[in-house]
Amino acid sequence: MKITQIETFLVNLGHRNIPYVKVHTDEGIYGVGEAYSCGPDKATVEVIRDFAEWLVGRDPRDIEGLWQLMYAGSRFPGGMVLNAAISGIEHALWDIAGKAAGLPVYRLVGGKCREKVRVYQSPRGDTPEELADNAVALIEKYGYTAIKMGPLPPGWQAMPWNRVLRETEKRVAAVREAVGDDIDIGLDPHARIFEPGRALQLCQVVAPYRPFFVEEPLRPENYDALTKLSQHTDVPLATGEMLYTRHEFRDLLKLQAVEIIQPDICVTGGLWEMKKIAAMAEAHYVSVAPHNPCGPVATAVNVHFAASTQNFLILEYHADDEGPRREIVDEPMKLVDGYLELPEKPGLGIDLNVEALGKYPFRSWHRPFSWREDGSLAYQ
Missing domain, CATH: 3.20.20.120 (Enolase-like C-terminal domain)
Known part of the structure; x- marks a missing residue:
């Protein structure tokens, strides 16, 4: 089994944007995952797309090895954007592994x-x-x-x-x-x-x-x-x-x-x-x-x-x-x-409704800023 494509969907659920991931394989099995809404959500999507170039052609069930490829292969320890991208892809790999084995992931x-x-x-x-x-x-x-x-x-x-x-x-x-x-x-x-x-x-x-x-x-x-x-x-x-x-x-x-x-x-x-x-x-x-x-x-x-x-x-x-x-x-x-x-x-026991995802497109978002009485920025 080989990875053939990794799709991303950036969906606004009202209070934040969420990057979703769909990993396809040459055997028709696919997996879905969710990356964290870090704030610069478009950046997370771009990292996922970059990782796709590393992962296409590899066996999706080699989860530990692919994780190390993304994490250690990035050289510098990742922050929220890189680790969010890894997480979303990793979820989808487990979904594929469970479906291929005929078992729930747990x-x-x-x-x-x-x-x-x-x-x-x-x-x-x-x-x-x-x-x-x-x-x-x-x-x-x-x-x-x-x-x-x-x-x-x-x-x-x-x-x-x-x-x-x-x-x-x-x-x-x-x-x-x-x-x-x-x-x-x-x-x-x-x-x-x-x-x-x-x-x-x-x-x-x-x-x-x-x-x-x-x-x-x-x-x-x-x-x-x-x-x-x-x-x-x-x-x-x-x-x-x-x-x-x-x-x-x-x-x-x-x-x-x-x-x-x-x-x-x-x-x-x-x-x-x-x-x-x-x-x-x-x-x-x-x-x-x-x-x-x-x-x-x-x-x-x-x-x-x-x-x-x-x-x-x-x-x-x-x-x-x-x-x-x-x-x-x-x-x-x-x-x-x-x-x-x-x-x-x-697998994970859940699937994305791709048609519905398009109804909730990305909207620019950040946490509301909080200000102290003296005008300085408070912790968000």
Whole structure:
């Protein structure tokens, strides 16, 4: 079996553009994948097209070797764009391998550790009341046993810090009261706090409400600062969405800086790289809760990872039951009472609706910029 062509599709799902990949072979089997929406999404597509020149004519089932060709063959260690491109292609290679073997992908990477995959979704709301109401509505609609929320109030970068802490406590308290004691609540300040002391104060404010974890309480570049924070709080800390490959997770795990890592299967190097990262984490008694903010193909790949990984904890999820997310795939992963069912189809168990992809063309996009009161740029 040989790769004959690699197609790319840059699709706008409303809040971001997502690069999709379709790898064709000379035996008529094809695979689909999803690369991360890094921001310069056209750059990711161009890297995928460049890699296609390296991969055409090779056996798609040689996944480890092709991964090394793309990663090490690029000479310099990749950043988000290169690793996103590798990830999207790698997903499609696993899809081909599963279809060729007549097995779902999780059967090829260790088999089942579990029968279903626990997921959470994030409610929105500017006020504590709106946030609490939306959390309850999500739980009632989809049966979630966990949610994740942004604890910081809107416009917090321009507020006095003491007010930020007061408003944060109100938001978390309102959601805890609304959902009860048995729903896990993750908190995500989105890596926007710079000083460990302020991050510690935030953890102290939310600690009475027993958060499931606090995600990215600090910027991710300085592992020592994160370690310092972890030594002064009992709140479980999580990070990892902006780290790439096992090499960037190695020192983080060695320092025991967090209890939970959150690699993204669309940017850290793909499914097989995530398995390697998870194995490293398991040896350090760390759980894996994958970052998954993008599209339905990414969710499918994550389901195969979660099914076959013992120290998987929970998966970030966006409902795929309506709108463009539902239209661009033949059949999304099935959600039942807050858990995704494992697919039994060969490969990833999901396919792209190519005709629908064309209805949602690329639109220029970036995260909204945040500004402090003095006019300086805040962390995004």
